[in-house]
Amino acid sequence: MLESQHLGIQHRLRSLSTSDADELAMFQSSKNRSYTKLASGAFHVNYIEVNLDDVQVFTETLNVGARIQAAPASHYLPFAAIVSEGTQGNFYGCPLPDKPFIQATGGEWDIQVSNRMQYVCSAFNRERLYTNYYNLTGREFPQEWLSSRVTNTSRQALARYSHGIQRILILVRLQPTILIYPSITKLLSDAAFNLLMGTLLPTLELSEDLAPFSKRTRGTRKAIEFISEHAHQVPTVPELCEVAALSERSLQYGFKELLGVTPIKYLRIVRLNGAHRDLSTCLEKGVPRVVDVALKWGFLELGRFAKEYAEFYNELPSETLRHKKW
Template sequence: MQIPQNNNIAEPIRKIETNSIEELAQFHRQKNRQYTQLRAGTLAGKLNEVNLDSVHLMREKINVGARIVAAPGDAFLPFGTILSDDDDYRFCAEDGRNNAIIQATGGNWDISFQHSLDYIAVVYEREAFMRQFDDLCQRSCPDQWIASQVKSTDPQALKTFNHGVSRILQYTVDHADALQCHQARKALAADLFSLTLKVLAPTADLQETLKSPSRRLQGVHRVIDYLREHAAELPTIPELCAIAGLSERSLEYGFKEYLNITPVRYLKLVRLNGARCDLMVGFGANLLVSDVALRWGFLEFGRFARDYRMLFEELPSTTLQTQY
């Protein structure tokens, strides 16, 4: 089996290490950034950027005090967090604070810092983010998320966000070839969207009214029917919510009422079953277990093997080596 690839994707990974302010600005040319060094010292800048189609992921480090001014296009929604130990920064004239998410979503923005800067950012295509939020929550995106500001959030949610985004960045370093696979990029982007919503949720009122049991059951059946034909497309939870016509919360209630499992768990089981079908017909076909895992959106091969064995009581390699 050939891993599905998209040869037209822009560079999936870009990186730069430099002591030149101008080179940093040129690296961000499409983001309209300007850098000004404010404190004495030999500048060392380092930046990694990962392209996952409708979302970009980046981490940037600068070792001396500086100011960054940006005028990104209206088509983008960047959310970021500061990983530096201190909070001696100012963002859009606001003092920095601990346990905060930075929203660079309101057009022009600037940040200045006294000593050093180490941040991660998740940059969404605006339309894609709005559509996913509408699908997942069955409501419009909160207005306060579309404004450049510093917002306090739940410390645990922030810790989970920072850890999750850093883990995804490290995965792209260790498995750069996997980014040529559309399914891998889609799975990573879905993880980023989930992490982003969880860190943003404490900053807005997202309370909702559950749909009626009959509406929930109808939505669950629509999802199950859809997955019979389209599971290999790896639909995300927001996409399944759109198909069900339910918010994530109502869809979860519906699945627990009908199957006593969450939609996330059901989707994983469907993907594991799909992977098993591919492995069962792959005997003698020069197929790799890793090819099948990526095709079905399993990016961590060790975890895939463990989950597969727990469900089917044999390793995926055993299935592949058996003639059925």
């Protein structure tokens, strides 16, 4: 069973509206997620989930461009559909078509979007999904469905999946007390399974071989992960080229393809995210000074740091500090 199977409606229906990326990640702790804001402007996310024992259905809306990294627990098999119009970006190195169907089933995954995104998702208990599929078809669960990728399905099936998952979420939000009845929980769980099967089965006819990453994509992804871990050390372009095993030109192209920005721009964005996190959360050593946080993240020109921070977060560093969570 999924870990959210508990007695009580408060554990069956959970929601969060926040501008704090770390609070959002903690709220979804079992999904092992991290969020990096990529675009200027106030960041805000709305998240709603419904736990139905063998499946968790949820939706998330991000108002600005962001990068999400995740390493969900192995007993989850998540399948998602982006429902927002015109969302641009890529999933696990693959460009996003309009309103795609996504398998996030291969372990670690990441998605980058440059503008607003809303998606719906159903995350199934792996063993229960395998059993239900075998009982339905007499066959083992296809390996093609166990890799993180953007996949092809019929437009009609995808529309039914997106609308069906949204209807489950709306129904439970309007009438949360229905979840105290095991018969209703099972009914909704079965409905989610049927919606998923209706979407997955056409992929067996439409599926394309999953092409390996190009050398440039592999190298760029290595550089992106290196920045995530070492942004406070302000790595140089030559150092990133060494990590990626790419020339500067290839690295520039790779970052433009995957993130829409240059390596230096992305490094600065990650450092701004780090400074914001330190300014907005409690530190053990008490109240930090803005100058200390700026220097920790490699911002030597404090006036420029304050200006760029204000443009990115719509408030000065000192204002973030005043709103600090204790």
